[in-house]
Amino acid sequence: MIKTVNRLLLALVGLVLVVVGGAVLAAGLGASVPSWWPFGGPDDVLLSKADRTRWRDEGWWWPAVIAALAVLVVLTLWWLLAQLRRGRLAEVLVDSGDGEGALLRGRALEGVLAGEAGGIAGVSDAKVALTGKRTAPRARVRMRMEPDVSPGQALRGLSEGALDHARASAGLEELPAEVRLRAVKHSAQRVS
Structure with missing residues (x-):
């Protein structure tokens, strides 16, 4: 089962990286990108200052960020321990x-x-x-x-x-x- 999970995670991360990287490269080279894409061209930035600071004053922002990071850390530790555990007895x-x-x-x-x-x-x-x-x-x-x-x-x-x-x-x-x-x-x- 762990081999299947590893392959699925690697395939998903690889697909996301290829799609996002390809879209950023296409926009940087001047190709047309969808209107919803945040990066519009070679002179544009990925996140403006207003986009980066928009949610800081909201009361739910920091608890949501901390909870998401905690879940990510727990999942990463679970995955690491699953890698170290042997399937067969040596x-x-x-x-x-x-x-x-x-x-x-x-x-x-x-x-x-x-x-x-x-x-x-x-x-x-x-x-x-x-x-x-x-x-x-x-x-x-x-x-x-x-x-x-x-x-x-x-x-x-x-x-x-x-x-x-x-x-x-x-x-x-x-x-x-x-x-x-x-x-x-x-x-x-x-x-x-």
């Missing part, structure tokens, strides 16, 4: 019994989980992503299933197999998982 802390612990790469655990989940009968493909904290990881599993397999059977195999093995090998008390199942698209078989 490492899992494994209790080694010596009080220090050991670090297990998140990608390695994801690969093992995906391999074991893909080996379940009737599962054609499995993808795993670890999220959460390194002391309390969560798994997001996507499995593509063959048409003749029961979803309950595949979930039981995942829960009793791959997830239990990962939980035991990493020394975790629990490994919650969100599982999404999809059927593999297949063509109809002809009977002759």
Whole structure:
């Protein structure tokens, strides 16, 4: 989702900058611009002194400016924090019994989980992503299933197999998982 928001924001800012910059450049070069455009030609200013000081004496002006700037700061901080947050877990802390612990790469655990989940009968493909904290990881599993397999059977195999093995090998008390199942698209078989 964050990639989509980033692309939309960049596209919107880019479009606004290109349109405004192009209109200012066109007016500066003497081309005709719409009558509502504040910049009329090469000898004109963008904002006159009267336009800049028109609202200062109004009682609502400064609270509105401060509120708009506060909203802008909050949105900018939210966007910055969203950039810094990782979508996937880089490492899992494994209790080694010596009080220090050991670090297990998140990608390695994801690969093992995906391999074991893909080996379940009737599962054609499995993808795993670890999220959460390194002391309390969560798994997001996507499995593509063959048409003749029961979803309950595949979930039981995942829960009793791959997830239990990962939980035991990493020394975790629990490994919650969100599982999404999809059927593999297949063509109809002809009977002759």
